[in-house]
Amino acid sequence: MTETCPDVPSNSGRAFIESESLRLFLISFIILFFELVCIRWIPSYIRYLSYFTNFILLACFLGMGCGLLWGRRKVALLPFFPPLLLVFVIIVSWVKFELHFEISDTVYFKDPFTLDQPSESYLLLPFGFMFITVLFILISQEMGFLFSRFKPLHAYALNIGGSMAGIASFFFISLAQITPLWWFFLVAGGVFVLIRGRLALRLFTLVMLGGVCLIVFSLQKGTYWSPYYKITMFDIQHGGKVINVNNIGHQNMQSIAHKEHFYHVPYIVFKNNHYKRALIIGAGSGSDVSFALHYGVEAITAVEIDPVLYELGARYHPLAPYSSPRVMVHINDARSFLRNDTQTYDLIIYALPDSLTLTSSFANLRLESYLFTLESFSETRKRLSPGGLLVLYNYYREDWLIAKIGSMLEQVFGSPPAIVYYGGEMKHAVFLIGDKLEDLKKPLARIKTNLSLKPASDEWPFLYMKKPVISVEFFLALGMVGLFALILIGKTAPKGTLKKFSGHFFFLGAAFMLLETTSVVRFSLLFGNTWMVNSLVFFSILAMVMLAIWISQKFHVSQLWILYALLFGMLAVNFFLPLENLLAGNPVVRYFLSSLLLFSPIFLANLIFTQTFREEGDAAISLAFNILGAVMGGMFEYTSLIFGYRNLVLFVTLFYALSLLFLYRAMKQQADSRLDGTKF
Helix, strand or coil: CCCCCCCCCCCCHHHHHHHHHHHHHHHHHHHHHHHHHHHHHHHHHCHHHHHCHHHHHHHHHHHHHHHHHHHHCCCCCHHHHHHHHHHHHHHHHHCCCCCCCCCCCECCCCCHHHCCCCCCCCCHHHHHHHHHHHHHHHHHHHHHHHHCCCCHHHHHHHHHHHHHHHHHHHHHHHHCCCCHHHHHHHHHHHHHHHCCCCHHHHHHHHHHHHHHHHHHHHHCCCEEECCCCEEEEEECCCCCEEEEECCEEEEEECCHHHCCHHHCHHHHCECCCCCCEEEEECCCCCHHHHHHHHCCCCEEEEEECCHHHHHHHHHHCCCCHHHCCCEEEEECCHHHHHHHCCCCEEEEEEECCCCCCECCCCCCCECCHHHCCHHHHHHHHHCEEEEEEEEEEEECCCHHHHHHHHHHHHHHHCCCCEEEEEECCCCEEEEEECHHHHHECCCCCECCCCCCCCCCCCCCCCCCECCCCCCHHHHHHHHHHHHHHHHHHHHHCCCCCHHHCCHHHHHHHHHHHHHHHHHHHHHHHHHCCCHHHHHHHHHHHHHHHHHHHHHHHHCCCCCHHHHHHHHHHHHHHHHHCCHHHHCCCCHHHHHHHHHHHHHHHHHHHHHHHHHHHCCCCCHHHHHHHHHHHHHHHHHHHHHHHHHCCCCHHHHHHHHHHHHHHHHHHHHHHHHHCCCCCCCC
């Protein structure tokens, strides 16, 4: 096949092409930017989605795929986007969603003050999923129409360029801690520019989008927006302040007299409670630091991943712990800090480092997932001075979680930790392990470990799961996604489109979604599980796509089996090479080697995609099947809960093999029909 570009009116000429190019770039920018807005904004109000941002991503992709399929229809859907968006933000503002999970094998951190309230229906998840999907259908149809106006690779380049601009814009918005009003204002401005029509339609659009911005503005009053949370702060009756994140009580800034007893334990249970150097992981707003200062620790290193929590503590904590010259603060991922730090400490405290959100929409990783693994505990042990002490305290919610952490510490240190157990509904406890246990005033109880519980590891970083399993609730939710997807595809696809189903592009999409997931996960482990690392990885992935587009525009690879062979080879290296081989050594060397290892398959996969995509006669339909394949790939990400992230590479390999099979079949059919095709 040869690339064709639809004829344009003679009186439009180059100006027409430039105008349509700008529209495609802008709609691609808005789609990617609005996707990030949904992933950040919706879970801050619909609390339980903080743990299921993957479903928001799946809804966005399903909507994009179906919108592309709708692109050839005559009715323009974009004008319906503003009023439906207004309805959605009204629902979010009026309805106070609260969901208490009753899954006994997984721990979800909930607000302890609402435990006696009834649980909401699980139907909230499909409702939210469907609403988001429809929003993206409305906004993506325009992209499907515009794709038909250009050569496939030219349209794809504009699409990726707009997406890169969307990621970059949201990166700088997060960096500057800009509030959601401006997120929605940017989306609204772009949509208003794109909607064509009479004055009445444009005025109606302006009113609807203005209403959206007004409601978002009213919701954000009194809030701070970190790269991870919506944060609110309230005064406490006896002095101090409480910090809520995503509507859950998270930290209290109070005087020492009003704090929980477990903060005192590392200092009062020993004969000699003097520590020269302390490392506090998850320092937050500074309560743990204030205790270390109170008990005379000479030098304190405080590590906190969220810059806004630190800033609020520095500004409002009544004891002003961060103003002390004895405190050194690092805004960083704790696991990354532990790996690169060269100091040793008399005392290391895991200071309630429980996050209430996932770090990425691609994977079921919480911010602290790689902090609570066997490998992380081993690195922490190396940072202890002779006679040092490691302390962990928290509200652990489940007895099996206490047993699991105790078992992991026993595997690393060779003996079970001591425990101070307070019990109660929230089951708060303190773990103590290290040589300093020999200095106890009186013996403490040793934890009763359970070595039958699967320990969290860098390959299976799921501390809060009792065992590797996909729960019934997850299966029901994924089944809902699959059924809804089939219904929508059937309704949105033009007549005869499904007969053009491209297994090649579908499985390329499924494989690439999982490949992105494994790349994000591994980079999070290697360089820190922060929003900045994830943003840079996403941008780098799109840069690989753009490089593949440029090469495919310049060169035609006639023997595609060579690219597939190289791809399968690099996937094999990713699977068999132990990740710990990349963890040590110089950070610059580690970055170079890990980038080569993780980005090579991404580049080769995109080279295969662009080489075959350039020959497509209907680029929008092929891209639609590719995006819908990504939805299936996103669903398969949940198999990591059973097999771990390393084994996702096996599914990636399987899907790429299926894409090769469908490509071979398509080429054979073209050859039999005496049509030109890519030589294989």
